[in-house]
Structure formats: structure tokens, C-alpha cells
Amino acid sequence: MLAKLVRFVLLTRFSKPLLGVIAFFLAYDIVIRALTNSPGFSTGFSYYAVGATIFFITVSLLFGGLFILKSDRDYLLTLPLKRRDLSISLFTAQFVGSGITILFLFGFYLGGARTLEATAVLIADLAILAAVVTALGVVSNILSTWLRAGLAVILGLWCFSSILGNPFTPVSPFTGDLLYGSIVLFGLAVVIVPVALRELAYLELGSMRSMLRATSSQYKRTMSFSGRSPVRAIYSYHLSFLELVARVNLAGSTSYRATRVRTSTVLIISSALAAVYLSLGLSAFADLLSTRPVVLILPILMGVITLVLMSQATFSNERGWLAFTAMDPAVYLRHLLLSRAVSTLAIIGPFGIVNSVLAFLGVSEGVNSSIVLLITVPSASILATYLVARMGAVQQVKEEGMMPGQFDLKQFLVIIPIYIMVALIAVSEISLIGSIIIATVVGILALLMMASKSVWRGIAYRLTERGFV
Amino acid sequence: MTSFGQACIEVQFVTKSYGKTVALDDVSFTIPCGERFALLGPNGAGKSTTLRLLVGLLKPDTGTIKINGHEPFSPEAKSILGYLPEDATPYRTLSVRENLEYIAALRGVGDVREATERFLDDLSLREYERAKVGKLSRGNVQKLSIALALIHKPRIVLLDEPLNYLDIPTQERVFKMLKSLDSTQIVSTHIMSIATRLTEKAIMISRGKIVWNGTIDTLKGLERGEEPIESVVARLMTNAG
Structure with missing residues (x-):
């Protein structure tokens, strides 16, 4: 049932040619990384990693949206589906829609790993970072604008501190601190991803309810034309x-x-x-x-x-x-x-x-x-x-x-x-x-x-x- | 100025396709000034495309359209046309009042404030005037959309399912409002009671072609026994298909 639901959710949100192209580029990306000689971590790479991570975290928190269609609200969410299946399916769609970009843009970091073990850890880190960015996009829907902005600033500064030498940041695996960075990133994922999964499992009680709320919000100050x-x-x-x-x-x-x-x-x-x-x-x-x-x-x-x-x-x-x-x-x-x-x-x-x-x-x-x-x-x-x-x-x-x-x-x-x-x-x-x-x-x-x-x-x-x- | 009986809308040999799909196929009709026509047809018949062509949102592939003698996209035509699409959505980040004032200003309405106040009262939108449109109920969005289509007192009014989502008292208010307008009107609808109350004549489209054009009374005359007018319309559309 889960596989069918994942397939249904993906195909209702993304056209087959789009999914095909994403799959092709991802496979191409992985093969190219595997065949490319290791450049090692450089200062330029570090700046890129920090900048790009801050960008993705900020965009996800400030503008993160749900991959939900009107028909989901009217049909899918009313079906007697297992919450776990629904949550995983919707998270997969979110991941394909937003988190997967991380894999495209960060893939070349695999070249920075010197050993097979380090490569495996970096691959896991990339997937975890993509999941974190995906989850932040989901979680942002239950936060107020100021809370989203505040969280974006805190996470952004945290990532930025890796440039100042802090090894305990979510972006540290990509700036040379593989061990500490991986632990921190994993810890962040353990906190955020379950919150996102729970939010997706009970959409009609959370984000959807706030969207459907009938009360009119009034502007305090209006424009005059x-x-x-x-x-x-x-x-x-x-x-x-x-x-x-x-x-x-x-x-x-x-x-x-x-x-x-x-x-x-x-x-x-x-x-x-x-x-x-x-x-x-x-x-x-x-x-x-x-x-x-x-x-x-x-x-x-x-x-x-x-x-x-x-x-x-x-x-x-x-x-x-x-x-x-x-x-x-x-x-x-x-x-x-x-x-x-x-x-x-x-x-x-x-x-x-x-x-x-x-x-x-x-x-x-x-x-x-x-x-x-x-x-x-x-x-x-x-x-x-x-x-x-x-x-x-x-x-x-x-x-x-x-x-x-x-x-x-x-x-x-x-x-x-x-x-x-x-x-x-x-x-x-x-x-x-x-x-x-x-x-x-x-x-x-x-x-x-x-x-x-x-x-x-x-x-x-x-x-x-x-x-x- | 136009006089009663003169053609306000002239459509001649118009064809419009979307890719390989022919939406309108060699369609011609004329609407004299001051007359009210219903535009009837099954789903996908080409009604909405017809209205979009008349209002200048689309360009015909072949054929000509004249609005009071002008091209639909000309400033002269735009100033006298009022258009309400089906499931219309105004600017969602603006309030009700801001939408009314903004569109009135875009249309160069002389007294923007007066026009806004009038529609806030006429369509019972006063209590929502500062409300964000994105948070309004569908019925209130429809009321606002009707106001936006009529705020510049258009002489030619094109409405696509105008009474959708409205409660019965508001429907009655809109009926009265539309009847009181001194304008040429085309109302696209699936509901025959709306067509018979709002218009005197009908154009029936099916599969991009006009299959019937005449008065509502003539249409009623085609009833067989106790057959309701809806059955007559269905029969005409089916036979045409």
C-alpha cells in the first residue's frame, strides 16, 4: 500500500518527464562524482557549502510550502489511510520537490572525501541535509512569520560560525570537520524530521486547518487608490x-x-x-x-x-x-x-x-x-x-x-x-x-x-x- | 454613443484553437445594443473562450470581432466592457476595499471613493472592507468579483456563471442589479432559470459551433408537452453533437 501511495502522490505532483529528468541527472551526478578525481576540501568549497546551506535553510523556512493539491484536501486526506503511509508519501514528494536540489548542488563534496568510509559518511550527510531542508520547509507551515525568520537567522548564524572555526555546525561535514559535523547534522535531523513527519501525518489538524480557517483577517492599515x-x-x-x-x-x-x-x-x-x-x-x-x-x-x-x-x-x-x-x-x-x-x-x-x-x-x-x-x-x-x-x-x-x-x-x-x-x-x-x-x-x-x-x-x-x- | 438596435458585438467567422484542439470553429453572431443574451452550451463547448475573445484576453486565429465598432483590445472597447470570468479571483493580497479602489483607479473611474462605497453597500461587503481577500469565503469573493466587473458602469457586460456560490438573498440582489443596468449583456450559464430570468435571447454553442440562436420564448416553444426547458436545451445540444 505504501509503495502505491508514494507512486500516486509523486505522479499527481510531478509529471513523468520531470521525474525522469530528475532521476537521470541524479544518476549522472553520482557517476560523475565517482569518476572525478578528489579535489579535497578547499576554502572556496567551504564558502560555497556555508553560503548554499544558509540559502536553502532560509528559503525553506521563509518560503517553504506544502506539496498539497486542492484535491488532497477534498479526497486524499479524507481516505482511511494509515497516517504513517500518508506521512512518508507526502514527505517523499516534498523531498523530490525541494530537498533533492541539495544532492545536485552539493554532490561534488563527495570528491572531498579521501577514504571509502568518509565517502559513505558524506553520502549519508548529504541525504540527511536534504531531509533537514525538506523538513524545515514542512515545519515552517506551523510557525508564525517572525518565528520562521528568527529560526532562519539562528540556523544561518550557526552555519556561518563554521567559517569562524566552529566544528559543531550542520554544515561542518562539508567544511572539513566530518566527524563532529556529521554528529551535529544527525542530531538536528533527529529533532526536525520527526516533527515534519508528524505534521504531514496530521495535516488536517495542523497546516490545513489554519489554511481553511474561515475567519477573515483584517488589515490594520490599507492603501488608498x-x-x-x-x-x-x-x-x-x-x-x-x-x-x-x-x-x-x-x-x-x-x-x-x-x-x-x-x-x-x-x-x-x-x-x-x-x-x-x-x-x-x-x-x-x-x-x-x-x-x-x-x-x-x-x-x-x-x-x-x-x-x-x-x-x-x-x-x-x-x-x-x-x-x-x-x-x-x-x-x-x-x-x-x-x-x-x-x-x-x-x-x-x-x-x-x-x-x-x-x-x-x-x-x-x-x-x-x-x-x-x-x-x-x-x-x-x-x-x-x-x-x-x-x-x-x-x-x-x-x-x-x-x-x-x-x-x-x-x-x-x-x-x-x-x-x-x-x-x-x-x-x-x-x-x-x-x-x-x-x-x-x-x-x-x-x-x-x-x-x-x-x-x-x-x-x-x-x-x-x-x-x- | 450607441443606439438601441445597432450592433454592439459583431463576431464574424471566428476560429480559435489551442494547439490541435479547436475551441471555436467559424463562429458568427451579432448582439444588438441593449439586448441580453444567454450563452448556453455543454462543458468544453467554447463558451468561456468566446467571452475571452470578446473581452480581448485572447486573439482569434481567423475572423474578426468588433465591440461597438472597435477591436476588443482597443482602449475604446476596454472602457465599455465589463467581464466576470467563472470562478473569478481578485487580488488575494489586497483587501476588499483596496481591490475596488485599485481596479476603479486602473479603469480611470472619476470618483473612485464614491464607486467603492456604492458597491460595498449594494453587495453587503461593508463588514469585510478591510479583510484580506485570500481569507474571504467563496461567496464573498464572488460578490467582490461582480463588483469589480461592474465598477466602471460598463455598457457591455459579459458574465460567466455570475451567480455561482451566492446565497439566495444575494442572488436576488444581483438579479435586480443586472436587470437595472442600462447595458448589453451576455450571460454564460448552465442554469436555465438564470438564463430565463436575466435574458431574452440565447445562443447555444456545442463543440465550438453555434447550434441555435434565437429568443428564449422560441426556445420554450420547442417544448414537447410537459417537457421542461432544460430538456429542450439538452436535446438541441445532443442533436448537434
């Missing part, structure tokens, strides 16, 4: 709030909460973080922290988050029957995208400015980073949004907390062009000339695209044909 022109109304909406909507994890985790955060609040928080970043960069601590790699890696991480979030979320909450029938879709989308790009600067802008200051004070990489954060990423986000919509890889979200539908291969493959842009960002970080050329080209392309009405009218028709109404 009275007296605004159509274009000003678009800007006041999208510059006032950042919306947390839609699929965010790289392999297809969905998170839909009808949540909005005031842009001014985000700006204050990111400015405070940027100030901390600047003071660390200017202090004697900078040598220990190794500021330069941080200056290099930060824009890449921010680029990935921004591009993935922007490209997926911009249209997910859009309503064609309202916006595209009220005015020319080309005009609407042009201003929507521009306002989104500007509001993105509320998150990344302060770091761009701080990097300019660092550059002025002698950290030469700061110039590249500020060009990337202030020009390349916002411009690339417009191109990424276009690509995702053009490839038909975006889904309109209509149900609170529910997957909008089955994930297919197209939604997986759309990550490729987005990662080409991320690669361009990485190149920009290495070469100043490269960063200027890339920022200019990407900026001009974005401007040209914004200027073309036919491009955006075509997108509006395409979205409607795919069921966006």
Missing part, C-alpha cells in the same frame, strides 16, 4: 508592498501565502543588515571574515534569490481578467515590471550602496558587486520574468497554501536560462570590464524589451491561453 491615475495606482500598489507569492525552491517547491510586507519595512531591515555588513567589512574582523569572498558571493546569492523569486512571483498573483481588461496589457505589464524591479532594490539596493562605499575604501571587488546589485540584477529580473512567462513555466496561484497544479518539465528547465543569467552575474564579480559590459547589455536588452508593446501583449495572450484569467 482614490485620486490616482491608472499608472500611479500600479506604482503605489507595487512600491508599497512586496508580496510573498509562488514557487521559490529551485526544484519546484511551492509556497503560496497571501502575505504582503511593507516595502519600507523591508528597506529598513535590509539597510540595517547592510550597515552591519559595512561595519564588519571596515572592522579588524574583516580579515577573519575574509571580506572579499563575501563581497563576491553575496551578489550571486542575492541574484539567485531575486531572479527566481521575481520571475516566478510576478505573474503568479496577477489577475488578467482585471488588469488586462482595464488597460492595454503591454502598458500594464511594463509598469508592473518596472515597479517590481524598483521594489527589488529595497532588498538589494542597500547592499549595492554599501559595496560602493567598500570600493571607495579600497575593496576593489565592491565596484563589481555594486554594479551587479544596482543594475544587472534588476535588469536581469525583467528578462527572467519574460523568459518564464514566454516558456509557459509560471502558474497562477488561486488557492491559499495549495500547489497550483502538477509541476512539469518546462518549469524545471526554465531554471537553465535563469542560471545563465546567474553565471553572467558570477562573471561580473570576477571582471570589472565584464561587469560593465554585462550590465550595459542586460540593461539595454531589458529596456528594449520593455519598450516593445507587442512582446507584452503576446505574453498576456499566452498567459490567458495557459489558464491565467
